[in-house]
Amino acid sequence: MKHRVVVVGAGFAGLQLVQGLKGAGCDITLIDQRNHHLFQPLLYQVATTLLATSEIAWPIRRVMRSREDVTTLLATVTGVDRVAREVVLDSGTRIPFDTLVVATGARHAYFGNDHWEADAPGLKTLEDATTIRRRLLLAFERAELTDDEAEREAQLTFAVVGAGATGVELAGIIAELAHRILPREFRHIDTHRARVLLIEAGPRILPAFREDLADYATRALERRGVEVLTGVPVTDCTAEGIMLGDKPIPSRTIIWAAGVQASPASQWLDAEADRAGRVKVTDTLALPDDPAIFVLGDTANVESGGRQVPGIAPAAKQQGKYAARLIRSRLDGKAARAPFHYRHMGDLATIGQNAAIIDFGRFQMKGLLAWWVWGIAHIYFLIGGRSRLMVSISWLWSYLSGQNSARLITQKETLRR
Amino acid sequence: MKHRVVVVGAGFAGLQLVQGLKGAGCDITLIDQRNHHLFQPLLYQVATTLLATSEIAWPIRRVMRSREDVTTLLATVTGVDRVAREVVLDSGTRIPFDTLVVATGARHAYFGNDHWEADAPGLKTLEDATTIRRRLLLAFERAELTDDEAEREAQLTFAVVGAGATGVELAGIIAELAHRILPREFRHIDTHRARVLLIEAGPRILPAFREDLADYATRALERRGVEVLTGVPVTDCTAEGIMLGDKPIPSRTIIWAAGVQASPASQWLDAEADRAGRVKVTDTLALPDDPAIFVLGDTANVESGGRQVPGIAPAAKQQGKYAARLIRSRLDGKAARAPFHYRHMGDLATIGQNAAIIDFGRFQMKGLLAWWVWGIAHIYFLIGGRSRLMVSISWLWSYLSGQNSARLITQKETLRR
Structure with a gap:
């Protein structure tokens, strides 16, 4: 029987992990409570009318359509049965696993309010x-x-x-x-x-x-x-x-x-968490008492080089990539791999039109040039040619015309509060 | 004091009317309960994942931004005071008018169910x-x-x-x-x-x-x-x-x-309506007992050449254009205009990729060529270069890749009914 990998969460960490297991001969089940992968770094532009929702979100099924080894499920996980080695869905269905990857992200936190x-x-x-x-x-x-x-x-x-x-x-x-x-x-x-x-x-x-x-x-x-x-x-x-x-x-x-609060993964797993709800994992990103259960991305409290790994997209992707390689090594019966090492690529933020800052550690950029580098980097990281084209056009249009394109008020909410 | 025109509804009829009053020196108030004009003929493509919401809807304010004579209000009309000559909003605010144009469209109807x-x-x-x-x-x-x-x-x-x-x-x-x-x-x-x-x-x-x-x-x-x-x-x-x-x-x-049912305009106006709720208007598109109150588009029961004018976008536009000219004539003190005459341009529908039908009356088209004509005609009628570009790309992309672009499940609804 094939090695069964269940991945909960199709964010940056989860998708990268599934990508890293391509051709590994596993039987992968990818579970998410939404039907789309979301490019969170640009979400603020949807909130502020610059981009349309469909420009930064992709149906998970479509991303996985040519991966015959991946079954995508739109479902909500309610728990993990670590003894029976099964993930429990809200429908009561149980999905058995040999290796489990939990990468369910975080929500905003109000510090007790x-x-x-x-x-x-x-x-x-x-x-x-x-x-x-x-x-x-x-x-x-x-x-x-x-x-x-x-x-x-x-x-x-x-x-x-x-x-x-x-x-x-x-x-x-x-x-x-x-x-x-x-x-x-x-x-x-x-x-x-x-x-x-x-x-x-x-x-x-x-x-x-x-x-x-x-x-x-x-x-x-x-x-x-x-x-x-x-x-x-x-x-x-x-x-x-x-x-x-x-x-x-x-x-x-x-x-x-x-502020953010990690998803309830620590409760599902009955695992130790930090104050923000992030599960404490080993330097191989697994639970201390179970090397076949990985916790990745914003859901995990990971250290690298004595410092906390930040909750950003590149860190989640590196973790997904690392865990995929580790799983492959185990399946091939190879020796244990080196611990996870986080490589910080830099921090970037836009302030508005023609102004951004980039901190690469070794050198810094700011202003107009940083803004263009920021834009090109983000377009590069989008999934698929269509999104790249559409986001490029939306940005260029906004830049040249001074008009944002997604200024719709939708869904019911009374006008008077 | 300027002649005050209040327009309720920013659909095809309402927008065309406001456009027709450009430079007429009126004081126009355009009221809609949504912040966007919607290109309804392509709405079914949003429902079926081909197009994104922002590709077929435009903020009314943006469309009107250079029209200093137009005040746009996002508000719900609850009635019309024909004696005081005022439109009543749900906030209680009253907007006085000299000429009133009601073009509030229709909803679907369930024939008593x-x-x-x-x-x-x-x-x-x-x-x-x-x-x-x-x-x-x-x-x-x-x-x-x-x-x-x-x-x-x-x-x-x-x-x-x-x-x-x-x-x-x-x-x-x-x-x-x-x-x-x-x-x-x-x-x-x-x-x-x-x-x-x-x-x-x-x-x-x-x-x-x-x-x-x-x-x-x-x-x-x-x-x-x-x-x-x-x-x-x-x-x-x-x-x-x-x-x-x-x-x-x-x-x-x-x-x-x-089936469709007209908006409750006949109740606001205390005017005679047909079974579908459409207000019966004269051949100048006004109420029989009040030539300064116009009812246009899907809200009106209009006859032309002895036949009922259909509830389609070109008919609504022609009515808006006619009413604008009539209002201008009156302001200029000119003689009464000829009655409204509807010119039917044809009917068209797509069946799916590479298949459409067009009935121009004098001649007909079907199949691949009709499909291209249908597509080009619809792109032509969209507002603004950005929408034309975006819809063209979405269609071309879908045509070439076999993938629809707007396959997002959003808003809360439990997965299990």
Whole structure:
């Protein structure tokens, strides 16, 4: 019988692992609760009307269509039976495995304030992105309709919480939307007056980057009209607004980009997790007491060279690649492989049109050239020629015409909150 | 004071009217309950994964951005005060008018069986299209997951009710999806075995077309694996399936393309309506007792040359153009214009790749050439170069690669019904 590999999660780690097992003669089952793989690094551009949903998501089945050794299942995992060696689905069906790979990613975390989520949604799925897009666009519509000056100001105040790369990128585009793209379209309000707040509890924005790049980013954001607030703790989020320390700021649109919590994989596996819910794995990315169960990507707490491996796409891909090679070595009966070693390729973030920062460690880039390098790198990493072409056209069109292409308000939500 | 024109509905009729009033010196308010104009003739392609939502919808504000004389409002109209000459919004706000244009379109109708809607959704909005897309794709996923042969068959039975152009086009693409695009992607089911039923109560499909074209369409559909059933009344739609006369057919995906009901404009206006809810207007497209209130498009019951004007995009556009000219004539104090005359340009429908029918009245086309003419005509009618480019690429890509690009399942709906 063929060696049965069950992979839960078709993100960067899961897909890379399946790709690495091509031709290995395994019987692979790839399970995800969504029908699409999502290119999360560009999700913020869907939330801010630059890209359409279908430009950064691909049906997992289609990606796997020529892999006869892979069975794709759209299903929700509810647990893992480690004794019987089976994954349990919500339908009750059990999928047996010889090797299990769990790479189920993370959700946003509210540090014990989960009730903030309704008023301060995070950004992890396509639905999150269309929810944020709808709220952003509705805020301008509501401001246009109201005669109440205080309400208008609250509708035109946008608060982004957390100044990592995602928070910076969101704030930058929202400011461009308000100050560059929308002004000509409204008759009662001046969208130039919209306030965009980028709120960070830590001492500075972009802690993963060198300080001079973060300084450049702060200046670039401020030039675009973003108010950058550092060392400011968020103490409450409600439908009325956001509380910074003991200062209330009326705001109808809050976006949460401040923290992540791993998926419940540690509970399924009854395995030790860190505070963020990430499963602690060995240097071969497996459970300490079970070398045939791997945990990869944002779901895993991995160290390399004495440092925590960051929760970014290149790290997840490297882990998927490593685990695939390890599984192949075992099947071939070869000696144990060297432990996982993470190679950091660099950090990059856009601030807005013509401005990005790239920190390669050895050297840095910023400004226009960095922005082009950022764009070309991201197009390169998309799946398939069609997405590359479509995203390129959307970006070029937006660049040349000053118009974003995906400004649709869809799904029911009453106009009046 | 400027002449105040209030336009309710930014469909084909409404937009054409506003365009016709360019430079007329009016103060125009354009009200719609959605933020986008929708190119409805291609909506079925969004429902069947060929096109993305943003490719056939445009923010109304953006279309109107250079028209300083137009104020766009995203709002829901709840009534019209004909005495005070004001349109009433759901917020309670009242918008005064000198001339009122109501062009609010139609919804699908169930002929007294509105409870069928949950199990047999129709196709009028972007949400309708993504709902149908989700159900179509989930049916294949559920079939792949189940071990129950009867359930699998019900999941793989797709019923399209109504064989006008929309029903024919839907059935054609669903058959292509099942028989040409998806087969390689599933491991447990053979999607070739999927049944696609096109159900028509009348004696033949495509009553608007010449009989030889309808015969050609029937053969083209059957070649693609569609079962065409005519003279068959639908007597019930439930979550279990569809009842044809007294014969139950288990089916988990029913799509309603059988009838339309006009929006509640006749109630707002306290005006006489026909059985389908369409307001009866004079030959100048106005209310019989109020020449300053126009009703256009699918909301109106209009006759021209002794025949009912059909509810299609070119007819709505011609009405918008006529009403704009009439309003301009009145403002200029010119003599009354000739009554509205509808010029029928023809009927067209696609059956699937390489097959379409066009009935220009004087001559007819079918097959490959008609399909290309159909495609080029539709690209021509899209708004803006970006949409034309994107839709062209999506179609070409699908044609050359055999892959549809918008196969995403989004929004929450549990996998198990």
